[in-house]
Amino acid sequence: MQYCRFCDDYTGVRFIFLKGGIAYFKCSNCGLIFTTSGTEHPLVNYDRAYYLRDTRRYFPEPGTPSYERMRRGWMKRIRRLKAHARGRRLLDVGCGTGMFISIALEEGFDAWGFEVQSAAEIAAQNSSIKGRIYTGESLECLKGETFNVLTMWGVLEHLDSPALILGGVGKLLNKGGIFALSTPNISSMNRWLFGTKWRFFIPSEHVIHFNKENLKKGLEQAGFRIVKINTVFSQPALREGLYSLNTVMRHIFMILAIPLLWLFRRPLEWIGLGDTLEIIAVLR
Numbered sequence: 123m124q125y126c127r128f129c130d131d132y133t134g135v136r137f138i139f140l141k142g143g144i145a146y147f148k149c150s151n152c153g154l155i156f157t158t159s160g161t162e163h164p165l166v167n168y169d170r171a172y173y174l175r176d177t178r179r180y181f182p183e184p185g186t187p188s189y190e191r192m193r194r195g196w197m198k199r200i201r202r203l204k205a206h207a208r209g210r211r212l213l214d215v216g217c218g219t220g221m222f223i224s225i226a227l228e229e230g231f232d233a234w235g236f237e238v239q240s241a242a243e244i245a246a247q248n249s250s251i252k253g254r255i256y257t258g259e260s261l262e263c264l265k266g267e268t269f270n271v272l273t274m275w276g277v278l279e280h281l282d283s284p285a286l287i288l289g290g291v292g293k294l295l296n297k298g299g300i301f302a303l304s305t306p307n308i309s310s311m312n313r314w315l316f317g318t319k320w321r322f323f324i325p326s327e328h329v330i331h332f333n334k335e336n337l338k339k340g341l342e343q344a345g346f347r348i349v350k351i352n353t354v355f356s357q358p359a360l361r362e363g364l365y366s367l368n369t370v371m372r373h374i375f376m377i378l379a380i381p382l383l384w385l386f387r388r389p390l391e392w393i394g395l396g397d398t399l400e401i402i403a404v405l406r
């Protein structure tokens with residue numbers, strides 16, 4: 123019997139598909155999609171090699187076009203945080219090699235990071251954020267510390283006890299503190315188009331998948347009020363999805379779909395069909 127990792131219900135949990143040998147389940151009570159592998163028995167070892175591999179993809183070298191593209195994305199998020207935050211003390215949970223922290227520092231935030239040991243070592247090599255990374259197995263090690271802003275970019279989907287995490291975040295925030303997060307959106311257009319082949323169904327790493335409604339509800343139950351919610355379309359998700367189709371379908375799709383989608387990307391994001399959910403919530 124499978125219990126939902128979010129609402130603990132088991133009556134509505136059903137098997138939906140298998141990917142990479144991992145079973146995916148859906149809870150009809152809360153809408154969560156989850157796998158049977160969790161952080162207790164992680165399939166991926168979040169070690170030094172994992173972060174070094176990710177460094178190339180998510181933390182490119184300064185000065186390169188991908189760095190500049192990524193920087194623009196971070197700046198957009200920082201501008202939103204500035205609009206809502208009442209103070210500048212910020213904690214980035216799951217900070218990886220710390221690119222977001224260095225940009226937040228430049229933008230006037232008193233920014234700190236939290237990471238598991240292996241990644242914290244890599245972040246420590248970044249001189250602009252030296253001494254600003256907390257490390258430990260859980261957020262418990264930050265007990266007693268408080269922040270005005272807590273960010274979790276692409277972290278929640280890696281953890282198997284979301285309700286516990288969302289509850290723990292509140293304890294680290296001052297009253298009126300901001301919680302900002304991003305996570306894949308199972309109600310996205312690319313997920314509907316490509317099904318199990320969707321880029322963000324990564325069986326070894328992503329163990330839980332939210333939609334707008336259940337994440338919103340979870341945050342409200344954890345004492346937050348949602349102030350902004352939007353979705354972001356992923357071009358790589360569309361490209362990867364197309365490559366998973368057969369040749370004929372792929373060509374038809376490429377000729378018709380790409381220009382059309384590019385034109386309608388913003389409206390798609392606006393109606394909530396982007397690949398990533400971005401939420402800003404305030405602690406009540």
Ligand SMILES: [Zn+2]
Nearest residue numbers: 126129149152
């Ligand atoms: Zn559920």
